[in-house]
Amino acid sequence: MPAQTPSPMAINPPSPTPSMFRKKKSSSSLGPMSTAASYLSAVRAADARARARGETPLATPALSLSSSVTASSEDTILDEGEESYSDMLTYPSVPPTSEQVYTTVHSEFGHCSNDEYKYTSQHPPGKPVKPQVEQDPPYYVLFTTYISYIILIVFGHFRDFFRKYFNPGEFKHLVPHDGYAPITSDFDSFYTRRLKTRIDDCFSYPVTGVAGRTIVLLERDSKDYNITFQPTGRKVRALNISSYNYLGFAQARGGCADAVEESIKRYGVSACGTRREGGSLDLHSQAEALVANFVGQEDSLICSMGFATNSTIIPALVSKGCLVISDELNHASIRFGVRLSGANVRMFKHNDMKDLENLLKEVISQGQPKTHRPWKKILLIVEGLFSMEGTMTNLPAIMEFKKKYKFYLFIDEAHSIGALGPHGRGVADYYGVDPRSIDILMGTFTKSFGAAGGYISGSKTVIDRLRVRSHSHAYAEAMTPPVLAQVIASMASIMGVTPALPTSTSAGTITKSRMIEPEVKEAYPGRALASSLPSWMDLPPSVRDGTEGVDRLRRITFNSRYLHRGLEKLGFIVYGHDDSPIVPLLIFHPGKMAPFHRLLRQYSTPIVIVVVAYPATPLITSRVRFCVSAAHTKEDIDTVLEACDYVGEVLDLKHGEGERWPLERITSSAVELVHMERPSRD
Amino acid sequence: MSSAMASTSANLEPLFSFLAQSYTTIENGFNRVPGSAVIARYVRSSHQNDPGRTLLELVLAVFAIWTLLQSRTRADKGDRHFIQFSEKEVDELVNEWTPEPLAEPLSPQEQAELDSIPVIAGAQGPRPRLANTGKTVLNFTGTNFTGLAGNDDIKNKAIETLRKYGLGSCGPPGFYGTVDVHMDLERDLADFLGTESTILYSQGFSTVSSVIPAFAKRGDIVVADRGVNFAIQKGIQISRSTVRWFDHNDLKSLEDVLEGIAKERKKKKAPLTKMFIVTEGIFEKDGQMVDLPKLIELKYKYKYRLILDESISFGSVGRTGRGLTELFNVPVGVDRSAKQSPSHWEPQASQVDMLIGSVANGLASCGGFCAGSKYVVYHQRINSSAFVFSASMPPLLSVSASEGINILRNTPSILSTLQENVRTMRSVLDRLDCITIPSHPASAMFHIHVRSAPNATLHLPGASAGKPSNPNSIVPRDPQQFDIELEERLLQEVVEEALSQGVLITRARRLRAQEMVEARPSIRVAVSAAFSKKECEKAANVIKAALVKVLGKRR
Known part of the structure; x- marks a missing residue:
């Protein structure tokens, strides 16, 4: 357990890296x-x-x-x-x-230097995992949601009909022309044209600068109902509760950015080529060793794109005659990979362990379809933390099943790695499960590490086999040096480095101290060996001793729990696990998505949010998805709660059951709220 | 008898009263629901008019409820192959089942294959240092055709961007991952190529395998070259379209296949569907170049759309590196003056409908792109999975690529130097009689095959043998015969021999048994503009000597 040291990011002795504040020109007001x-x-x-x-x-x-x-x-x-x-x-x-x-x-x-605003992400040991109950909205909400879709569809067809008649030019690209079939027919593109386009100003908003705690929007405007957008030239800084910046490593300053800069000077920006044909750098080997150490596996393999990690590696693991059991809400990249593999797929209800067990019994006893031959392998693929639901997989139950049913387990930790667990090592760390008992742990660097790409880790045999068989290792470009440097630096910052430097004076003493102090590899989830990092990577002391990393981990959990419970106390229906940094707020009606987005963007403190609807979610459960970050302060979460309170009243979104608190009580007793035991909902 | 009946009815008395009572309760409850009177009136009148209709509606309601209750995840239960087991039997079967291991340990050959991968210590470039020996070598493996790797201007731009944007974009393009520098690069690429629009992907390899299924769906027709790269194969596989294959880089064969399809469709009176020709500009597998003008002619004649993968040719051929379209002087885009179209999405004729290139290869950064008309790009922004579901590329790599375009535009000498270097090397190696080089003379990446033994060359490959190949199968009629294991061993020896002389080359590493057709083992030489003429001569002579030494022995 991390000691209750004062926050390192708050109370640093004036370090060699000076504070980044510069004078700001006085504004007009x-x-x-x-x-x-x-x-x-x-x-x-x-x-x-x-x-x-x-x-x-x-x-x-x-x-x-x-x-x-x-x-x-x-x-x-x-x-x-x-x-x-x-x-x-x-x-x-x-x-x-x-x-x-x-x-x-x-x-x-x-x-933020208040130590009260921190919390450790961990499943209470010995306690059973409670299934996450999803609250249903009142029937009239469901009813009107369906009605609003019907209205949208009817009006869409109505408009199509008249438009086709009066303005056929607009449909030229949707009907056959000159003997070519259209790229998309008017029927296929109906949803996009008539439903999504209406609220297109909520998607693909152009931004600039760091996607950190705040982000700068490049304001835009549409004169043709969202078909094209024109920049207005204005820039708006907004509170960013949307980027996957869980641990706040999206930074243009600080130890990681310095390491990246050094790597660009030394390595340039490209690895030029594939891993197997001359694109392998020493940095790749170092990063792979560090990742394996971080997640607690024997070996790992990195891939230059997160999506491709799943889509090109799953086909190397399973093939015809194998079965993939997949959670129904698994990410598109997993489905893409499974489809390429040629293996059979069965799905089970999201996070429903009963359904999973029934399915396991059925598929093992029945064997392959028609032939009834036994399956070669069964691979269960689940996500550690589901990106749209904020639900956490029930790992302890799955580990029990694994013993009994002998399937192989593949956990996609794209969102959970870094964000969960007392040491940030993901869902296994959170539940205290030995990572080596899980066959494959996959994750991405985009989210918690502020980099790009992904990794896959497992036993040496498996990873070596993937080195031979995986598509991306053979044919895709290798990960670039700056990205590798960010991965190594951010990961080392979460782990801490052993031996940490006694003092940070000159490079000479660093090497000396390394020679004196023998390096002992710490057991999982211990610190990283200084010798496993590139010798030129000079991380600041607070990064090396791991206090900064622990601070980030504890801040994100506090923020997640606070926002999650705060929204619930305001009366919203919120899905997902309390400790999940993904907090989906249900809004149901498709028509409320855009107003929610626009009202928050134009709030006194502008806030940018993500709204998602069908097909990313089931038809009726349109939602706002907040992605909490360690970079947020308690005041930022207060702001979000305050804004949601206001918008929730305007849009009639407070349909949750349970006790409600007024906003003032929530913000003033945030710490109490976060530490509260959750009353068991039956 | 009547007394017996009376006693029965007396016995049932409480039941009747209960039923009557519950009926009234339900009726009262029903009446209390707002609007119930309307429903009741409707049911009554419809029943009166047509009693059969009540029955039909009842059946429909039951069917609807039954459908709703059907679990999606249990589709197989109703299957006639389903066997009902008892609980005990299931347990036994579960206990009996032993899976195969998740992965087989590597064989010694595979281990050797992994061990032979060169690792570079420090910066990648024309003269890197190897990690295991510490020696500096001339690097003919990297896809650094234009020599942009290690360029100081690019490095400075990248650092400047880092200090403004951080490293990661931390989100997919749809959710605040569209950074202004991405839009800049998309515009730069479109301007550079002269297309209407461009879309950026974060990995070159995943680009084409996502672009194809974004357009080609089940029922559509894809006509592809037999020698296409792995990414295209996977894209075609996932699209589930109907595929027809034509002989590798043989446009006569393409025409035959297109003609065949046209006839077949006419005969069947098949409905109009999307049809695509998928091929590469310069083939990744052997460096051959497609005859683009002829290809475009065919595409127009048979009304196909062209998906052209220029992952190798973009940034390596043409006067300023724009690729095949520049080399053959094919205006890829549309007439920009004709903007006054009635609709924003007005389909524009463009010679290459989807032009795919690699930012990683051509501009020494990372990622890939697809250039085309506005609508082609717009469609991908919503429907292409590798774009929608992936985080956008790090801003600093995007800026590096923009700077790369800038350099290429302003320094045409880069491409002329590159072509000069290619000619220098080819002039030494082309004359060697123990090898064959299938690649086009202008290709900056060329492949070296071991020349087959005289008896094996008896049946010539290709369509010249007479009958055309079966377009339904990727395997040609007269596949080339070669001994993979032997040739790979020989070529690896050549690679090692060259390395001992300070020239780093590599065998083309293939996913054996996963490719749809096995490519012939080859040595892949990637030339860069960063070499001097002398270095190229030296390297070519080293490679020649190594080839002669290893392959000469064999004769």
Whole structure:
């Protein structure tokens, strides 16, 4: 268990990397200016006090730029298009004290030094896993949801009919022309044209800058009802509760970004070629060893694209005569891979262990269809954390079944790796299951590690076989060096490095201390060996000793639980597990998706959210999906709750059962709410 | 008798009263529901008019309820092959079943194959250092045709972007993963190629295998070359379309196949469906080049759409590296002046409907793209799984690629140097009689085959043998005969011999037994513009010497 040390990201001794704040030009309005000015003066004072103690006499105080950054890029990131910056997003509400010198940019990774706002992600040992009950809405909501779809469809066809008659040019691409069949017929594209296009302003919103705690939207406008969009030229900074930035590693500053910069200088940006034909770098081997160590498996294989990790590796594992048992809500990449493999597929109800057991009994006793020959292998594929539901797989139950039914287990940890478990090692860590007892652990680097691509890990035999058989290893481009550097640095930051450096002075002492202190490999889930990292990778001390990583892990769990329970107490229907950083809020009516999105985007503190509907979800359960991050502060979650409270009233979304609290009570007793035992719902 | 009846009815008295009571309760409850009177009136009147209809409606209602209750995941239960077992039997069967191991351990050959993969320590480029020996070698393996890897301008741009955007985009394009730099690169690529629009994928390999199933569906027709790369094979497989194959890089054979399909469809009076020709610009498997003008002629004649994979040719041929369309001077895009179309999606004639290229190979970054008309791109943004379900590429790699285009545009000498280097190497190797080089003379990536022993060359491959191949099968009528194991061993010896002389080349590594047709073992030489003429001469002579040494011994 991590010790209750003061938050490292809050109370760093003035480190060699100076704080990233720079002076902001005063904005036009009076209110924000005074806040900003007072905040800056507080930062200056804190910095002066720190320097007065004479710890690290720096030529440039905390307000200066990082030495590695050119002034121009700094200017553009913090000062561009300030007109609509909300102050709360750029400056913390509470100025730092003399003890606190933050090393992160508040707009990328929020400043929070309150140790109460942290929580460990872990399944209480010994307790049975309660199935996650999904609340049903009142019948009138269901009824009107169906009705609204019917209205949409009827109107769509109505419009199609008249449009075809009065404006046939618009349909030219949907009907046969010059002897060519249309790429999509008007029937196939009906859903897209008549339903999705109506709310297309909620999707594919162009952004710029870091997808961290906040994100800058490039405002756009449509003059032809969402067929085309024109940029208005304005930029809006918004609170980002949508990106898969679970541990807040989407940062343009800090230890990881420095490591990436160094890697670009040393390696360039490309690995040029496939892994098997000259594109293998030493960095690939280092990253693969580190990933294996991180997830607690013997070996691992990395792939330059997350989607391709599933779609090109599953066919290398199973083939004709094998059976894949798949959760009905598994990701498209898994389905793509299974389809390519030629194996038979059976699905079971989402997370329903009873249904799974019945299915297992049936398929093993029946054998292959028609021939009744026994299956060569049965591979059960589930996701650790489901990306649309926020539900967690019932791993303890599956492990019991695995003993009895002898299937192989493949867990897709795209969303759970990093985000779950006391050590961030995913769903196995969360439940305290030995990772080696799981055959294959797959995950991506896009989400928790702020990188790109994916990995697959398992025993040495399996991974070696995949090195020979997997499509992407043979034919796809290798992962690029900057991405590898980000993976290594962020992973090391979660693990901590052993031996951590006693002091960070010069490179000379680093090598020396390594020679003196013998390296002992720690058991899973221990720290990473310093020798397993590239020798040039110089991570800051707070990263090396792992305190920063632990801090991130504990912040995301607090935020997840707080948002999840806060929304429930406000009266919303929320799916998923309490500890899941994915928090889906059910809105049911398709017509409410766009208003929800637009109202939040235009809220006093702009918030960007993701709305999803059919076909990504079942027809009636349209939802808003929040992705909580360690980068958010408690105040950010307060803001989201406040905004949802307002929108929920406007759109009539509060259909949840159970006790309701007023907003003030929720925000003032957040800690109590997070630590509360969940009353068992029957 | 009547007394018996009376006693029975007396016995049943409580039951009747109960039934009557519950009937009234239900009726009252029903009446209390708003709108119930309407339903009751409807049922009554419809029954009065046509009692048969009541029965029909009842059956329909029962059927609807039954359908709703059917579990989706239990489709097989009703199957006639389903065997009912008792609980005990099931348990026994479960206990008996032993699965095969998830993966077989590697055979010694496979282990050797893995061990022979070169690992580079430090930066990739024309002269990298190898991890195991520490030696610097001339690298003819990497797909660094234009020599952009390690370019300082690109590095600086990448670092600048890193400090503005961080590394990952942290989201799929639909959900805040569309960063302005991605849109910039898409525009740059479209401008560079002269197409209306471009869509960016985050991995080159996955691009084509996702583009094909986004357009070709069950019932559509795909006509493909027998020598297409693995990614195309997988794309065709997942599309579930009807496939017809034509002989490798033989447009006469293509025409025959197209003619055959046209006749067959006419005979069957088949409805109009989407038809695609899928082929590569420069083939990944052997470096041959397709005759694009002729291909386009055929496509128009038979009204097909053309999916052209330029993963190798984009960035390696043409005056500035635009690929085949530049080399053959085929205007790929549409006339940009004709913008005043009545509809935004007005289908525009374009010579290559879907042009797929690799940003990873051509611009030394990562990812792939598909260029085409606005509608072709728009369709993929919603329907192409590798685009929709994958995070967008890291912004700094996108900016690197944009910078790469910039460099290619402004420095035509890169491509002329590359072509000069290719000519230099080919002039040395072409004359060697122990090998054959199937690749096109302009291809920056060429393959070296072991020349078959004289007795094996007796039956010539290809359509010249007379009868055409069966278009339903990917296997040609007269497949080339070769001994994979032997040739791979020999070629590996050549690779090692060349490496000992400081030239890094590689065998083309194949997924044996997973490809639809086995490709002939080859050595793959990737030339780069970053080499000097001298280096190319040296390398070509080293490779020649190694070939002579290893293959000469055999004779």
